[in-house]
Amino acid sequence: MEPRFWHEKWQLQQIGFHQQQVNPFLVKYWSCLGLAEQAEVFVPLCGKSHDMCYLAEQRHRVLGCELNPIAVEHFFTDNELAYQVEQIGEHAVFSADEVHIYQGDIFTLPHTLTAGIGGFYDRAALIAWPESMRQQYADALAKLIPANVSGLLITLDYPQDTLKGPPFAVSPDWVETHLAPHFDVELLECVDVLADNPRFVNKQVPWLNEAVYKLTRKA
Numbered sequence: 001m002e003p004r005f006w007h008e009k010w011q012l013q014q015i016g017f018h019q020q021q022v023n024p025f026l027v028k029y030w031s032c033l034g035l036a037e038q039a040e041v042f043v044p045l046c047g048k049s050h051d052m053c054y055l056a057e058q059r060h061r062v063l064g065c066e067l068n069p070i071a072v073e074h075f076f077t078d079n080e081l082a083y084q085v086e087q088i089g090e091h092a093v094f095s096a097d098e099v100h101i102y103q104g105d106i107f108t109l110p111h112t113l114t115a116g117i118g119g120f121y122d123r124a125a126l127i128a129w130p131e132s133m134r135q136q137y138a139d140a141l142a143k144l145i146p147a148n149v150s151g152l153l154i155t156l157d158y159p160q161d162t163l164k165g166p167p168f169a170v171s172p173d174w175v176e177t178h179l180a181p182h183f184d185v186e187l188l189e190c191v192d193v194l195a196d197n198p199r200f201v202n203k204q205v206p207w208l209n210e211a212v213y214k215l216t217r218k219a
């Protein structure tokens with residue numbers, strides 16, 4: 001989606017994608033990555049996700065990237081974290097304790113910034129892009145992830161013709177075909193979460209699969 005779409009969503013607080021709880025797949029599978037406590041974790045298109053608090057609680061340094069300044073400010077104020085802001089290049093960097101969020105476009109995030117990361121976490125980032133822009137995002141993500149670094153990817157899949165995204169449907173086939181050139185892909189779990197998603201139920205979407213993958217950047 002174009003930046004204006006997301007800025008409007010945050011301005012109007014139409015943020016149905018924001019989860020009140022930490023994502024259960026994150027809690028269940030994060031330890032599979034075997035990351036050291038102090039490892040830095042990159043969270044692309046992070047919004048104001050509580051998942052970043054979970055990662056910080058695992059003693060990781062969190063490096064987020066988010067386009068919208070309201071989202072970033074709300075992350076810190078909602079969590080009662082005093083933050084500082086500095087301008088680095090074209091990104092405003094909001095920092096408190098172990099969380100650093102680069103507010104701006106992921107496509108212009110310098111690769112040097114993520115050169116030292118030990119892991120990454122993509123929930124509702126890949127699926128935020130329509131198919132026409134998804135590969136561009138996947139290529140940008142791959143450029144930001146150093147060789148041999150692993151992360152979790154959480155996707156949704158459903159019959160795309162039953163609902164207008166975002167979130168957009170991303171099938172296991174799409175993941176395998178388009179991400180395999182950059183990453184080793186391992187499907188960890190896939191469950192039907194339709195009953196927990198009234199927007200999809202109301203639109204009579206027949207099924208809604210949430211999947212979690214382990215991705216490891218190829219050398």
Ligand SMILES: C[S@@+](CC[C@H](N)C(=O)[O-])C[C@H]1O[C@@H](n2cnc3c(N)ncnc32)[C@H](O)[C@@H]1O
Pocket residue numbers: 003006007017018019044045046047048049065066067068071104105106107123124125128166
């Ligand atoms: C569907 S939301 C997911 C947010 C978060 N991952 C979560 O789980 O709540 C997608 C987020 O990506 C942000 N975004 C969209 N385009 C972006 C871009 N080019 N660079 C950085 N962030 C972007 C939006 O502002 C929005 O907050």
